[in-house]
């Protein structure tokens with residue numbers, strides 16, 4: 260079955276940053292180069308491997324393995340606690356570089372991107388050469404090792420990266436239009452994205468070891484086995500994937516403000532309102548799973564004269580830190596002896612909050628972060644008015 264006759268031919272590039280967390284750690288500490296490195300934490304604590312270098316994989320270490328087990332297999336490895344903020348910064352850097360190069364980009368995860376390079380042959384020449392140029396560019400600017408795959412859809416491009424590019428010298432692989440099903444056919448069932456251990460087991464029970472065997476199975480049988488998913492798995496096994504590149508519209512800033520019922524001089528009231536705003540803003544950041552680098556405060560006097568000031572911080576989304584900065588800013592902009600009409604607070608320059616993404620619910624979060632997330636969940640369940648910090652109650 261061919262996709263090319265019914266649908267316009269696409270050129271989709273998949274990019275995967277190799278052993279991403281380890282690679283970033285090596286940029287931060289070059290002494291780690293070529294050494295076996297495991298990111299996840301201390302081998303004497305509970306927890307799992309987040310990322311491990313190729314040097315550890317020959318001993319059987321892989322991600323999601325308990326750290327203690329990784330230590331038994333590879334005691335000579337350097338065990339590191341994750342530095343999520345650095346990983347998020349590098350991920351953003353890669354995204355920014357790609358955004359300048361390609362018309363359409365999807366960030367699939369912290370270390371994985373899809374680019375739609377369709378229809379650029381006239382401008383860029385051979386698409387595979389262009390894809391390899393992009394790879395060289397990103398590697399040159401970030402020093403991060405990365406692999407790329409190119410094909411007519413996301414599924415095949417991803418498999419091209421994970422099953423072939425990663426193991427190749429050039430770290431790149433292309434699947435020609437029309438070769439998609441043939442390319443997948445000899446690969447083990449588990450090589451197909453979206454097939455987890457449970458699904459794999461079912462296939463193995465039925466004696467299906469290769470993707471080609473799934474492709475040959477009547478679609479009715481697939482639907483009977485897996486419901487609606489069965490049809491999708493069957494399409495995928497035949498090399499067909501029509502899913503589009505999804506560009507996330509990223510929020511650039513989050514702001515909150517408060518207009519006083521009556522213009523006010525009351526420092527206690529203004530400060531309490533600011534704390535409330537900081538708490539709401541921090542909650543907004545956490546809901547979007549981002550950390551902000553810049554915090555701004557806006558102050559409007561009764562004559563509508565408005566002053567704003569912004570400060571940089573270490574990336575944060577905790578109420579305490581945002582309030583601390585906002586209060587300092589407020590004190591520096593509040594210079595007139597005049598009543599205040601409105602105060603506002605804004606956060607921008609975001610990166611992903613990987614700690615929240617990876618560790619939510621685990622006991623590794625900072626205490627402050629834990630308090631915030633408890634507040635979030637109670638508010639979520641019972642409404643905003645249900646919980647407030649003592650300083651808000653001045654309202």
Ligand SMILES: [Mg+2]
Nearest residue numbers: 276277278370
């Ligand atoms: Mg990766």
